[in-house]
């Protein structure tokens with residue numbers, strides 16, 4: 001299994017390009033199931049989760065071609081299977097995003113239920129509740145969600161909590177349902193907005209995306225479209241944390257600062273000097289970061305997907321930070337590993353108290369999820385001595401060529417195969 005070797009203590013200098021957002025690309029690839037025409041996508045990141053999704057779609061009969069420069073062309077004119085098997089779903093929970101599109105276009109779907117995962121239980125009851133409200137007959141059988149409907153009907157759906165992929169699944173299903181669907185307590189994340197924009201380009205009638213009330217007037221069919229995936233705000237935030245922790249001066253290109261309000265706000269609070277244009281960010285850091293407390297919440301609040309990285313930054317800060325994780329019940333797996341590098345962190349339930357130390361020392365560390373692994377890379381870049389991050393297949397799920405981008409900024413980082 002691949003590892004990363006990092007020689008810490010080198011300030012980061014230079015310019016990199018941010019990739020398209022994983023969490024926008026995943027639902028948008030699944031939206032390709034909603035039409036028999038071609039969906040052409042640009043800025044699709046080259047990630048393991050994208051490969052898994054394409055493999056899943058191809059197994060159903062989707063014609064999927066990856067071209068150079070992040071373009072993917074999809075054509076779902078010969079779908080012969082409406083099933084998502086356990087082997088694929090267990091490696092990537094986002095596979096549940098085929099449920100809404102399959103049911104809406106083909107009237108049936110059989111999707112393996114994802115199990116619990118490293119960061120929490122993550123049930124999909126709200127996806128099921130919403131589709132049932134739209135008239136689907138759903139049963140759980142042999143570990144699969146088995147759903148059928150002649151044609152979905154529009155419905156008023158209030159989800160018990162804000163769910164990102166739940167909102168996306170229901171929005172895709174409602175696009176082809178008969179009549180009007182109103183999603184209340186909908187997720188406002190930029191990735192949900194990006195999906196809504198693709199669906200609109202495909203002929204869907206959607207209003208209110210980006211707010212907590214999305215109204216969808218179902219149409220009989222959707223057509224092909226071309227779309228560029230929104231930049232990855234979490235990848236961009238991760239690189240900014242790396243500069244804030246290791247010091248230096250970097251420019252990020254092809255980024256969307258308008259989607260990064262809470263992240264930029266916290267990093268500025270930590271002492272990172274930030275300048276932004278429409279699609280670029282320049283950031284520099286001198287000296288030690290300041291402690292910055294935060295609570296994770298739904299967009300536009302501070303994202304849970306940045307919690308581990310900003311915690312890594314706080315381990316080196318002047319002062320004490322209080323961090324509360326409100327979205328997932330078990331998203332502190334990086335804490336023990338950061339402590340092995342010399343961090344001072346106390347956990348009490350959902351709250352972590354991080355007392356900054358002047359220096360971390362390199363160690364061999366390992367994490368069991370994507371963002372936790374990113375936090376260990378950040379700690380390694382700032383630490384004294386050598387850090388080895390093991391099991392980096394987690395990183396490869398969500399960061400495109402992370403080590404190459406860090407090398408371009410002068411970091412001493414190597415992938416060991």
Ligand code: EPU
Pocket residue numbers: 023026094120121122123124125126127128161162163164165166191303304305327328329370371398
């Ligand atoms: N929840 C339920 N029932 C449901 C759906 C959600 O109880 O039917 C709970 C979850 O267990 C969680 C909360 O609601 O406690 C919010 O979960 P949500 O459904 O919003 O998460 P998700 O859609 O499964 C997406 C991202 C995650 C990101 C979360 C929160 C994708 C593919 N994944 O997951 O991304 O952390 O939203 O913003 O969009 C990552 O990229 O590292 C990642 C984990």
